[in-house]
Amino acid sequence: MDIILVTAVIASLFLVIGAAEPLAARLRLPYTVILAGLGILIALAATFFLRTELTDALNPIATAILDFPIRSNVFLYVFLPTLLFQAMLGVNVRRMLDDWVPILVLAVVAVVVATLSVGYGLYLTGALPLAACLLIGSIVSTTDPSAVVSIFRSISAPQRLARIIEGESLLNDAAAIALFGLFMGFVMMGIPNPSLLSALGQFPVLILGGAATGLVLARLAVSVMAMFARYELALISISAALPYIAYIVAEQSIGASGVIAVVAAGLTLNLTAPGRLPPAAWANMREVWSLLAHWAGALIFILAALLIPRLLEGLRVDDLALVGVVVVAAVAARAVILFGLLPLLSRLKVSPVVERPYRAAILWGGLRGAVTLALALAVTESIRVPMETKRVVGILATGFVLFTLIVQGTTLRWVIGRLGLDRLSPLDEALSKQVVAVALQSVREDVSRSTENYELTQTIVRSEAKRFAERLDRAVKAAEDHEHLLDRDRITLGLIAVAAAERDTIIARMRERMISARLAETLLREADRLIEAARGGRSLYEHTARESLAYGRSFQMAANLQSRLGIAAPLGRMTADRFEALLSRRLILRDLDGFIDGRIRRIHGRRVADLLHDLVARRVDNLETALDGLRLQYPGYAEEMERRFIRRTALRLEEREYTAMRDDGLIGAELHTSLMQGLTARRSAAERRPKLDLLLQRAELVQQFPLFADLDEPTRRRLGQNLVTHYANTGEVIIARDTVAKSVYFIASGAVEMERAGQTWRLGRGEMFGQLSILEQRPLRAETRSITLSTLLVLDETRFRRLLARSPTIRETVKESAVRRGEALTSL
Numbered sequence: 001m002d003i004i005l006v007t008a009v010i011a012s013l014f015l016v017i018g019a020a021e022p023l024a025a026r027l028r029l030p031y032t033v034i035l036a037g038l039g040i041l042i043a044l045a046a047t048f049f050l051r052t053e054l055t056d057a058l059n060p061i062a063t064a065i066l067d068f069p070i071r072s073n074v075f076l077y078v079f080l081p082t083l084l085f086q087a088m089l090g091v092n093v094r095r096m097l098d099d100w101v102p103i104l105v106l107a108v109v110a111v112v113v114a115t116l117s118v119g120y121g122l123y124l125t126g127a128l129p130l131a132a133c134l135l136i137g138s139i140v141s142t143t144d145p146s147a148v149v150s151i152f153r154s155i156s157a158p159q160r161l162a163r164i165i166e167g168e169s170l171l172n173d174a175a176a177i178a179l180f181g182l183f184m185g186f187v188m189m190g191i192p193n194p195s196l197l198s199a200l201g202q203f204p205v206l207i208l209g210g211a212a213t214g215l216v217l218a219r220l221a222v223s224v225m226a227m228f229a230r231y232e233l234a235l236i237s238i239s240a241a242l243p244y245i246a247y248i249v250a251e252q253s254i255g256a257s258g259v260i261a262v263v264a265a266g267l268t269l270n271l272t273a274p275g276r277l278p279p280a281a282w283a284n285m286r287e288v289w290s291l292l293a294h295w296a297g298a299l300i301f302i303l304a305a306l307l308i309p310r311l312l313e314g315l316r317v318d319d320l321a322l323v324g325v326v327v328v329a330a331v332a333a334r335a336v337i338l339f340g341l342l343p344l345l346s347r348l349k350v351s352p353v354v355e356r357p358y359r360a361a362i363l364w365g366g367l368r369g370a371v372t373l374a375l376a377l378a379v380t381e382s383i384r385v386p387m388e389t390k391r392v393v394g395i396l397a398t399g400f401v402l403f404t405l406i407v408q409g410t411t412l413r414w415v416i417g418r419l420g421l422d423r424l425s426p427l428d429e430a431l432s433k434q435v436v437a438v439a440l441q442s443v444r445e446d447v448s449r450s451t452e453n454y455e456l457t458q459t460i461v462r463s464e465a466k467r468f469a470e471r472l473d474r475a476v477k478a479a480e481d482h483e484h485l486l487d488r489d490r491i492t493l494g495l496i497a498v499a500a501a502e503r504d505t506i507i508a509r510m511r512e513r514m515i516s517a518r519l520a521e522t523l524l525r526e527a528d529r530l531i532e533a534a535r536g537g538r539s540l541y542e543h544t545a546r547e548s549l550a551y552g553r554s555f556q557m558a559a560n561l562q563s564r565l566g567i568a569a570p571l572g573r574m575t576a577d578r579f580e581a582l583l584s585r586r587l588i589l590r591d592l593d594g595f596i597d598g599r600i601r602r603i604h605g606r607r608v609a610d611l612l613h614d615l616v617a618r619r620v621d622n623l624e625t626a627l628d629g630l631r632l633q634y635p636g637y638a639e640e641m642e643r644r645f646i647r648r649t650a651l652r653l654e655e656r657e658y659t660a661m662r663d664d665g666l667i668g669a670e671l672h673t674s675l676m677q678g679l680t681a682r683r684s685a686a687e688r689r690p691k692l693d694l695l696l697q698r699a700e701l702v703q704q705f706p707l708f709a710d711l712d713e714p715t716r717r718r719l720g721q722n723l724v725t726h727y728a729n730t731g732e733v734i735i736a737r738d739t740v741a742k743s744v745y746f747i748a749s750g751a752v753e754m755e756r757a758g759q760t761w762r763l764g765r766g767e768m769f770g771q772l773s774i775l776e777q778r779p780l781r782a783e784t785r786s787i788t789l790s791t792l793l794v795l796d797e798t799r800f801r802r803l804l805a806r807s808p809t810i811r812e813t814v815k816e817s818a819v820r821r822g823e824a825l826t827s828l
Helices: 003-027 031-051 059-066 072-090 093-125 130-140 146-154 159-188 196-201 203-227 232-254 258-275 279-311 317-347 356-364 370-381 387-418 426-454 458-480 487-511 517-534 538-549 553-565 569-633 635-663 669-687 694-703 713-722 771-776 797-806 808-820
Strands: 724-728 733-735 743-749 752-756 759-763 783-786 790-796
Touching (some): 003 031, 003 059, 003 279, 031 059, 031 279, 031 387, 059 279, 072 159, 072 232, 072 279, 072 370, 093 130, 093 159, 130 159, 130 317, 130 370, 159 203, 159 258, 159 356, 159 370, 232 258, 317 356, 317 387, 356 387, 370 387, 426 458, 487 517, 487 569, 517 569, 553 724, 569 743, 743 771, 743 797, 771 797, 771 808, 790 797, 797 808
Antiparallel strands (some): 724 790, 743 790, 752 759, 752 783
């Protein structure tokens, strides 16, 4: 085909893509439905002009459109990796993990069930062999949720619903294409009735092989990117190559799933790249991929729609009945999963509850699209597939896609409205009124300053000010007098606003390079949890805030690795991360007081504002306690981390000054470039974190204990090597009641509480517990629990008895503790 015609067709398609979005907004239809409709209309128009005798002037254009070189490999090797990879870069993986069970059920189990349901439903009609029927089932089992997500976002549907559907879209293409590859092989080899167990037995190999390929290649790519961190275009170019290399290597070299390889590569890059690449480069890379994915998604839909008239050639009346079988079987399979399996998993406490309206919207939102047509096209192109099978596959897949787009796609917004998912909850409606009132107050102040600066006519200013004041009064009255806005709701709304302000502050600090992109991802995840927790009220907000400071399971595992196997690197890295996160949180929380005074107090009043101040102050106190614990454990390291934090802040402020001077014309572009090069070199040095030697730090910590003051240096050194660090969360039971202690605990930081018969003792830094139970070999009558984040040094019984024999100070301390608790100590 003439290159000029190809270029003209592609340019025209971009014009169609540009017109589709405003047209979809005007018609209130999904964007993908409009694209598919325009593609079908273009194909029908080209067919009409080619066959009509009215004119031959448009025959070259019509021929170019109908003979456009569209092959299934174009969809699978060019467009699909782009869409999947960008989705992986844009998704908040950690938030998806909250609903990982329903997401995996919909993305994997639902695909398998739909494949079997459609396959055996068609097989019972006798239309095709079982292998071909299962092939059709795999083709139509993958959904295209982009239309649903776009509708949800346009009507402010619940975030969790959009998150579940987006999570499904990340994996269901991979599962469906993997199954398609299996059954396509059986059809091409002429195996009419394959063993289902043998077919599904190959499924894990495809998944694991693809995941390993994507993981290895992505880690290699991130390492290369880190070496080229100063060259932003190089980073983006490497990222552009990664999904295609992963797809080709997995498919052609390893025989695994290329789709899974792309998904794994994108996830790996999403999780590891922010910590190793400059924040600006990472943000720009994601923007470039968003644009590429927009074009790829639009082109794949419109080009697939051009194929629909071709795929429907040879349509017979009895084929419509088979399309009906596919529709009923596919919808029924999805309904069984949504209304049968998911509620069962929720009752078994395996999955969080997915509300019935959500499940109904997900059911009706199971649209099929370009991937289904691309897979059907791959079947029709194969010379090893029987002609009748190719004809039926093309017709059934196309007919099912048309049903979902025309029937489900056009009525989806109406269904969502009937389910009530397009309406704000009373609390959210009240929140919207608060937002309007606060925004208008800020606008009034800004407009007032602008009118003074520009010296506008006073008559006009007074007239407009009066008009604006009336609107502001109405907004404030609506916010204050909302019928659902109780005092409890005011506090909840204030908490939501504070949590949202915290999230905005994190983003601002990341853009200013005061915190790294990797750390910002962690803080943003926690801020999202706080926003959702704030909707549950004050107690849930406080509980979630405390949890964000707790030592997680991975931290405890790293501590065990260090104490039992001597592997200190994971714990050192996580301790440094924790220190940096705590310092950044403290900076962010300090900014919230100004937000509460400037925004919250205006609408909710002094009482709510004071309460929010108290909540934030309590969080700051808890954070300071955690920071003090780290400072006490690692005094030298804490100082180095704080110095590093100050240096990074100074470099950001210096960069801002240089940029302002350039924008004001005080310095030229050449001088600015030279200054920035020097600044970049200093920033690279400031970004490097000091090395944390856990054994050395523990030895220094032991020296600070008064209990060990009478020990000689070699004994203290050996003691530091034998002590095991235990990180206790608030409320954690260290020694349960009526149990015999197996170790003695020394409190390095934090505090514990012992309770017995209504009496309590509190022990703080430098004290020990568990020694009386060991010496007397009797169960403890008191329960010992941590009352704050605590770091404990643990010594087993044998080594404690040796230490007791060497240290008079410790023997005297043990006697005093027994007297203080009214116990007789006979074994010392």
